[in-house]
Amino acid sequence: MGIMSEPVTRPFQAEVSQVLHLVIHSLYSNKEIFLRELVSNAADALDKLRFRAITEPALLEGDSSLVIRLHVDESARTLTIEDNGVGMTEEEVAQNLGTVAHSGSRAFLEQLAQSGNKDARLIGQFGVGFYSAYLVADRVEVVTRAAGGATATKWISEGKDTFSLEPAERASRGTSITLHLKEEQAEFAQPWRLRELVTRYSDYVSYPIQLETKKKEGESETTAWETVNRASALWQRSKSEIKDSEYDEFFQHLAHLGTDAKPLARAHFKVEGTQEFAGLLFVPAERSPELRFGMKPRGVRLYVKRVLIMEECEELVPEWMRFVVGVVDSDDLPLNVSRELLQESPAVRVIRKTLVKQVLDALDAMASERPDDFKKFYEQFGVYLKEGAATDYENKDRLARLLRWESTFATGLTSLGDYVARMKEGQPAIYYAVGESRLALEGAPHLEGLKKRGYEVLFMVEPIDQWVSESLRELDGKKLISAMQADLKLEESEDEKKAREIAAGALEKVLSRTRAVLGDRVREVRWSERLTDSPCCLVIGRGAHGSVQRALRDAGREVPPRERIFELNPSHPVLRNLEALVEKNDPQVAECLELLYDQAVLTEGAPLDDPGAFARRMTDVLLRLTKGA
Numbered sequence: 001m002g003i004m005s006e007p008v009t010r011p012f013q014a015e016v017s018q019v020l021h022l023v024i025h026s027l028y029s030n031k032e033i034f035l036r037e038l039v040s041n042a043a044d045a046l047d048k049l050r051f052r053a054i055t056e057p058a059l060l061e062g063d064s065s066l067v068i069r070l071h072v073d074e075s076a077r078t079l080t081i082e083d084n085g086v087g088m089t090e091e092e093v094a095q096n097l098g099t100v101a102h103s104g105s106r107a108f109l110e111q112l113a114q115s116g117n118k119d120a121r122l123i124g125q126f127g128v129g130f131y132s133a134y135l136v137a138d139r140v141e142v143v144t145r146a147a148g149g150a151t152a153t154k155w156i157s158e159g160k161d162t163f164s165l166e167p168a169e170r171a172s173r174g175t176s177i178t179l180h181l182k183e184e185q186a187e188f189a190q191p192w193r194l195r196e197l198v199t200r201y202s203d204y205v206s207y208p209i210q211l212e213t214k215k216k217e218g219e220s221e222t223t224a225w226e227t228v229n230r231a232s233a234l235w236q237r238s239k240s241e242i243k244d245s246e247y248d249e250f251f252q253h254l255a256h257l258g259t260d261a262k263p264l265a266r267a268h269f270k271v272e273g274t275q276e277f278a279g280l281l282f283v284p285a286e287r288s289p290e291l292r293f294g295m296k297p298r299g300v301r302l303y304v305k306r307v308l309i310m311e312e313c314e315e316l317v318p319e320w321m322r323f324v325v326g327v328v329d330s331d332d333l334p335l336n337v338s339r340e341l342l343q344e345s346p347a348v349r350v351i352r353k354t355l356v357k358q359v360l361d362a363l364d365a366m367a368s369e370r371p372d373d374f375k376k377f378y379e380q381f382g383v384y385l386k387e388g389a390a391t392d393y394e395n396k397d398r399l400a401r402l403l404r405w406e407s408t409f410a411t412g413l414t415s416l417g418d419y420v421a422r423m424k425e426g427q428p429a430i431y432y433a434v435g436e437s438r439l440a441l442e443g444a445p446h447l448e449g450l451k452k453r454g455y456e457v458l459f460m461v462e463p464i465d466q467w468v469s470e471s472l473r474e475l476d477g478k479k480l481i482s483a484m485q486a487d488l489k490l491e492e493s494e495d496e497k498k499a500r501e502i503a504a505g506a507l508e509k510v511l512s513r514t515r516a517v518l519g520d521r522v523r524e525v526r527w528s529e530r531l532t533d534s535p536c537c538l539v540i541g542r543g544a545h546g547s548v549q550r551a552l553r554d555a556g557r558e559v560p561p562r563e564r565i566f567e568l569n570p571s572h573p574v575l576r577n578l579e580a581l582v583e584k585n586d587p588q589v590a591e592c593l594e595l596l597y598d599q600a601v602l603t604e605g606a607p608l609d610d611p612g613a614f615a616r617r618m619t620d621v622l623l624r625l626t627k628g629a
Contacts, residue, residue, distance in 0.1 A: 045085025320388030
């Protein structure tokens with residue numbers, strides 16, 4: 001892009017136009033957060049300058065005092081937020097203020113518009129906090145000069161379909177954003193109002209935020225800059241001197257949430273000794289739009305000696321902890337640390353281990369001391385804990401104790417620990433069933449033998465649950481066993497075993513005929529030890545459960561092969577009646593066996609191979625039942 005010699009007008013990217021439309025016409029709650037967003041952007045620009053100055057110290061020459069300044073002109077109804085940070089080139093201005101870089105932004109904005117959500121905080125959550133200026137302004141001017149650059153650029157827009165760029169004058173690096181306030185927002189040109197907002201939303205910003213003040217001395221008027229924030233990193237202060245409200249405000253800043261948002265848990269810690277670092281982590285009460293739309297990378301902010309090095313440092317937290325927001329500040333890492341060095345650093349491994357422990361400690365405390373809060377947390381983030389239990393081998397057992405499922409015994413959700421405490425004397429394992437819903441599982445034939453013995457069964461109804469159960473294997477010496485697995489073994493009395501064997505012995509022809517009809521659709525046909533009321537069921541010899549396969553297929557994912565075993569209940573009257581039909585060589589035997597197989601597929605939660613054939617068989621049955629009625 002060449003250097004401009006005169007103003008140029010350009011259209012906004014479509015997503016930006018959508019954002020602006022939402023800001024100007026739809027979003028209205030909590031307009032005052034615009035100042036927090038713009039001050040936060042200014043602080044980011046100062047952070048980036050400090051980071052670049054590590055390898056380019058000349059950038060700070062002549063202007064090393066980094067500061068954010070607020071200037072108001074009450075008569076003109078303008079507010080200017082200025083920083084002497086990294087600034088922007090002409091190309092960066094057009095890119096940063098004219099487009100939205102987030103992948104998936106269109107889908108997010110469309111859903112936001114359709115939902116009718118009126119909450120201004122969503123702008124900040126989406127990472128386009130600059131546009132919050134249009135909550136209070138009908139015209140915005142930006143004058144910026146990149147650090148190390150010789151020219152400045154002015155960006156102007158009324159928040160409609162276009163913006164203009166033109167050359168500008170600026171004596172030194174940095175950015176000034178001037179808001180031409182709407183008439184009804186004139187209060188934001190009052191110094192007292194800005195002082196109040198900085199104290200409420202930005203007191204923790206580690207750079208001085210200076211407010212221009214004017215004093216009359218006789219006939220003359222003097223101008224001075226008053227620092228209106230504490231300008232100290234919250235995470236470096238002692239916990240005893242920090243109010244809950246300050247923690248909440250910092251959380252709102254990190255998570256881009258409104259003033260009513262409070263975290264469900266926090267962990268503020270300082271580690272001293274062979275390694276020194278401080279951290280402040282928060283567990284939110286709800287998933288952010290970025291998390292719901294898969295646009296939020298995992299990671300917390302990494303500072304080194306109070307210099308922001310990375311916004312989202314993925315090396316510091318495992319993938320399952322991506323719902324956590326917070327900061328870590330290390331005194332041991334080099335200021336020019338790279339991602340490659342982070343991946344290999346023993347110091348980072350210690351930090352990561354500490355962060356995971358702090359979060360798990362906070363969740364353990366919430367689960368035991370504030371179960372209602374933990375329930376809220378689990379509704380939002382339980383799937384991430386399950387992901388951790390399946391992937392984080394080192395912390396698998398701790399995560400397993402935080403997991404919750406519904407069960408045949410408990411009302412609401414229950415933990416594995418509570419399940420073990422309720423186990424009947426002599427019960428050999430923790431039993432679970434995988435399916436699409438509790439309703440589908442409660443009547444599943446696979447549970448009949450377990451229910452008869454009074455054993456509790458956990459209902460695992462999310463696709464990730466099978467992955468979790470395969471990873472956990474056991475807890476406190478008790479194995480986790482699927483009620484659907486082929487190798488389920490249930491104790492029987494001698495009388496029960498003898499009665500089953502006698503019944504099975506009388507139905508050998510049915511067993512042989514079933515094998516012939518089903519062929520290679522199943523690995524094996526055998527008599528069941530688990531069925532008491534149903535005539536048959538399919539059990540898994542190898543591979544995923546039917547409901548999991550359905551979910552994979554619906555998502556367009558590859559469905560892994562599996563082996564199934566068809567079990568028959570020798571005590572069921574349908575099987576005894578079939579034996580008589582087999583003896584007579586009745587041609588309806590094959591159709592009956594096909595119908596039993598389809599029934600088993602459906603109760604397993606898998607799709608039928610030929611729904612039309614199943615419908616025809618059911619129609620034939622109904623015709624026979626209703627004939628002569």
